[in-house]
Amino acid sequence: MTYTFGLDTFGDRNSDAGGTPLSHAQTIRNVAEEGVFAEQAGVDFFGIGEHHTEYFPMPAGDVVLAAIAARTEKIRLGSAVTVLSSDDPVRVFQRYATLNAISGGRAEVILGRGSSIESFPLFGYDLADYEELFEEKATLFAELLKGGPVTWEGKTRPPLLNQDVVPHLESGPFPAWIGVGGNPQSVIRAARLGFSLALAIIGGPPARFASYSQLFRRALEKFGRPPLPVLVHSPGHIAATDEQAKAEFWPHWRDIIALMAAERGFAIPTDESFDRETGPDGALYVGSPETVAQKIAANLRALEADRFDLKYGMPGLTHDQIMTNIELYGRQVIPRVRELLS
Amino acid sequence: MSTTTAPDRFAARPGGPPLAVLGAGHVGPVIARLAIKAGYPVAIATSGDPEDIALITELVIPGAQPRWAADAVADADIVVLAMPLHRFLDVDSGLLDGKLAVDAMNYWPASDGVLAAFEDGGSSEIVARRLAGSTVVKALNHIGYHELEDRARPAGAPDRRAAGVAGSDPAAVATIAGLVDAMGYDPVGLGRLRAGRVLQPGGPVFGAVLTRPEFELAVGEEARSLT
Numbered sequence: 001m002t003y004t005f006g007l008d009t010f011g012d013r014n015s016d017a018g019g020t021p022l023s024h025a026q027t028i029r030n031v032a033e034e035g036v037f038a039e040q041a042g043v044d045f046f047g048i049g050e051h052h053t054e055y056f057p058m059p060a061g062d063v064v065l066a067a068i069a070a071r072t073e074k075i076r077l078g079s080a081v082t083v084l085s086s087d088d089p090v091r092v093f094q095r096y097a098t099l100n101a102i103s104g105g106r107a108e109v110i111l112g113r114g115s116s117i118e119s120f121p122l123f124g125y126d127l128a129d130y131e132e133l134f135e136e137k138a139t140l141f142a143e144l145l146k147g148g149p150v151t152w153e154g155k156t157r158p159p160l161l162n163q164d165v166v167p168h169l170e171s172g173p174f175p176a177w178i179g180v181g182g183n184p185q186s187v188i189r190a191a192r193l194g195f196s197l198a199l200a201i202i203g204g205p206p207a208r209f210a211s212y213s214q215l216f217r218r219a220l221e222k223f224g225r226p227p228l229p230v231l232v233h234s235p236g237h238i239a240a241t242d243e244q245a246k247a248e249f250w251p252h253w254r255d256i257i258a259l260m261a262a263e264r265g266f267a268i269p270t271d272e273s274f275d276r277e278t279g280p281d282g283a284l285y286v287g288s289p290e291t292v293a294q295k296i297a298a299n300l301r302a303l304e305a306d307r308f309d310l311k312y313g314m315p316g317l318t319h320d321q322i323m324t325n326i327e328l329y330g331r332q333v334i335p336r337v338r339e340l341l342s
Numbered sequence: 343m344s345t346t347t348a349p350d351r352f353a354a355r356p357g358g359p360p361l362a363v364l365g366a367g368h369v370g371p372v373i374a375r376l377a378i379k380a381g382y383p384v385a386i387a388t389s390g391d392p393e394d395i396a397l398i399t400e401l402v403i404p405g406a407q408p409r410w411a412a413d414a415v416a417d418a419d420i421v422v423l424a425m426p427l428h429r430f431l432d433v434d435s436g437l438l439d440g441k442l443a444v445d446a447m448n449y450w451p452a453s454d455g456v457l458a459a460f461e462d463g464g465s466s467e468i469v470a471r472r473l474a475g476s477t478v479v480k481a482l483n484h485i486g487y488h489e490l491e492d493r494a495r496p497a498g499a500p501d502r503r504a505a506g507v508a509g510s511d512p513a514a515v516a517t518i519a520g521l522v523d524a525m526g527y528d529p530v531g532l533g534r535l536r537a538g539r540v541l542q543p544g545g546p547v548f549g550a551v552l553t554r555p556e557f558e559l560a561v562g563e564e565a566r567s568l569t
Contacts (some may be wrong), residue, residue: 117453127455128428182488183367184398185388204488215401222397267486267549 003300003341005334006045006309007038007326008080008233011058013315014322021316024057028064030319034326035068039075041330047080047110047309052118055256055315059119062095069103078108080233080309081179081198084141085112085133086119088157090165093144097167100174110198111138112179113186132156135189138178142193145173177231180212187212191219196228199303202235203266205281206299213304231307232299236285237314238292238328239321245287250274252316253284285310289328293336300341308337358382358524359517362414363406364433365424366395369446369487371403373422373525376494378405380524385414389429415441420521422482423447427465428457430472439475442514444521446482450543464539466508479509479518480538484548485527493551494526504528504557506547508538528554532561 011031014022022030035046046068048061058064065077077099082092092109100107113134120127136154143150147169153159177198178190190197197216199209213230220228235253239245254269261268269277277284285292296308310329313322360383363374374384385407388395392408399408407414415421415437422444423430430447449457449465460468470478484506485493495502505527509515512533519529532538540546546560 120455127451127453128457129455131426181368184371184402185367185395188394188398203486204492208491211402215397218397218401261549267489267551 001306001341003338004044004307005329005337006047006076006080006231006307007034007043007329008047008049008309008311009034009058009313010049010051010056010311011061011064012313012317013055013057014313014319015316017318017320019316022319027057030322031058031064032067032071033319034322035064035075035077036071037323038326038330039072041327042334043075043326043330045076045078045108045307045309047078047108049080049116049311050083050119051116052122055259056116062099065099065107066102069099069106072103074106076106076108076175077103078175079110080311081110081112081200083112083116083119084137085130086123086125087137089137089141089144090157090160093141093165094167096174097169100169101167105171105174108175108177110177110179111141111195129156138189138193138195141176142195145169145176147172179233184212184215187215188219191216191225191228192223194223194225194228197230198233198309199230199305200233201283203277203283206232206234206283207281207302210303217304229306230304231309232303232305233309233311234283234285235311235314236292237312237317237321238285238287238289238310238325238333240288240324240328242287242291245291246274246278248317248321249284249286249314252314256315289332289336292329293333293340296333297337297340300337358521359419360417361385361420361422361521362387362409362411362418363422363424364388364411364414365422365426365429366398366403367424367426369482370422370424371398372487372490373424373446373482374403374406376491376525377422377521378403380521380526382521382524385409385418387411387414388425389432412437420444420517421476423469426454427460428454430469431457431459435472436475438473441476442517443469443473443476443478444482444518445469445478445480448483448543448548452543464536465542466535466538470535477509477511477514478535479507479511479514480535480541481505481507481518481522481529482525484541484545485551486549489551496526497523497528502526502528502553503551504530504554506530506532506538506541506557506561508532508535508541510535528557530554530557530561 038046096109136156149162178195179198180186237249278286363386395408421441427447445466449460466480522529540561
């Protein structure tokens with residue numbers, strides 16, 4: 001089995017060493033540096049997730065990915081995720097097809113229904129429609145990826161009649177995934193529409209998602225589709241020792257989850273919950289390279305997954321701490337996971 | 343099948359009374375698995391064809407029966423409402439007549455958008471008004487679906503957590519307290535459905551996973567002020 005390893009960011013706003021937040025503009029420039037450095041460190045994929053908030057100022061990740069594409073050769077570049085429900089699938093396709101052209105075929109896209117929901121009011125969508133919006137738009141996106149003129153009609157955007165959508169793809173569809181947070185019906189949808197499966201596991205024991213991989217594979221068979229990969233996306237932070245990684249990550253994790261708790265229904269983190277989530281059965285990959293490598297290897301096995309994406313950073317971490325994280329992930333964790341799984 | 347004579351119409355029977363879980367999204371499968379583990383016979387249904395969830399049931403909820411909603415409800419004593427709240431508005435209000443309905447749903451505008459029908463009052467009270475022929479208990483709504491299984495513990499475990507059960511019918515509250523207990527939580531009864539407002543988003547226990555003393559401390563005064 002061939003495994004691939006990625007890094008994802010939400011454009012988490014950096015702070016300086018004294019704890020003062022950097023500007024949004026500087027944070028965005030830092031993300032571009034991080035993407036370039038990820039390639040040098042040996043990472044296979046760099047993903048940017050769409051967010052529209054003060055602490056995740058990253059609404060146009062595809063523009064940053066284009067900057068990274070111009071300065072790299074091999075690393076694959078994609079969204080993680082694109083909130084498709086509040087975007088136009090034709091525009092999303094065009095932006096990532098353009099990124100695919102610029103990067104010589106290195107673009108990917110992970111489509112989400114929208115667990116970060118700030119884009120809905122921003123662009124005038126009703127959250128109560130999120131299921132219909134995603135179902136229709138994912139269906140249209142699957143059509144666009146096939147290439148060639150598209151005919152489509154639905155309720156969420158104007159119809160397309162034999163429409164030629166440019167730019168044309170040079171060498172067939174680019175990889176496209178659907179991000180799933182825990183709804184098994186979303187797993188079925190990914191299989192039905194022919195998308196790969198991205199499992200976002202941000203809390204609780206990752207092994208409970210093993211049945212989702214099985215469900216995805218069985219559903220692909222049922223729909224007569226060839227096998228498609230499964231990726232696991234989880235947050236984490238790597239430093240020289242477990243203690244250092246936890247000490248760096250914990251205050252920022254606590255603060256951001258507390259801030260989002262009311263909106264997202266998260267429990268406010270405690271010392272106890274943090275210990276559980278950073279332990280062997282938790283969803284956070286925080287620790288030394290060896291600790292994190294063991295955990296990634298164990299969960300790739302348990303979940304029968306092909307790819308692991310570490311969502312690195314957290315609002316309030318410094319650019320230096322993040323660059324160290326990227327270096328340790330690329331130079332130590334990834335080779336060690338490959339060794340453990342070989 | 344259900345009879346209408348109070349108060350033992352919800353009495354436990356060997357294996358537990360049959361349960362229908364309506365909803366196969368984030369929440370429904372988790373509640374169904376915990377109920378199956380607790381020994382209850384469980385059917386699961388969506389608004390559509392059971393064939394659509396056959397594979398989900400086989401792999402993600404082994405032991406449950408995928409059925410049409412009307413059939414699952416007809417054969418159940420307890421019906422767990424685990425669909426998104428806006429989908430509940432599409433449910434035929436007579437479907438659950440004579441049943442004990444557990445409202446595990448939440449009205450959560452920040453996350454799911456504004457629903458005019460739920461803007462005024464406790465969401466379970468509004469659910470109960472729409473289900474006039476049913477007995478409604480609010481439970482299993484305030485612990486996140488991603489934590490509900492992970493934190494379940496058998497009775498007597500030192501790290502067992504509490505879960506609220508709010509309803510105005512004491513026999514119904516006792517039955518659902520028994521379900522919650524068997525699923526792995528210390529049930530804390532709140533003597534009126536209206537008191538279940540403390541379990542809602544924005545309330546003192548929503549999203550928190552508390553021990554019984556912590557839970558009672560958190561809801562205590564507010565529960566009293568509402569009842």
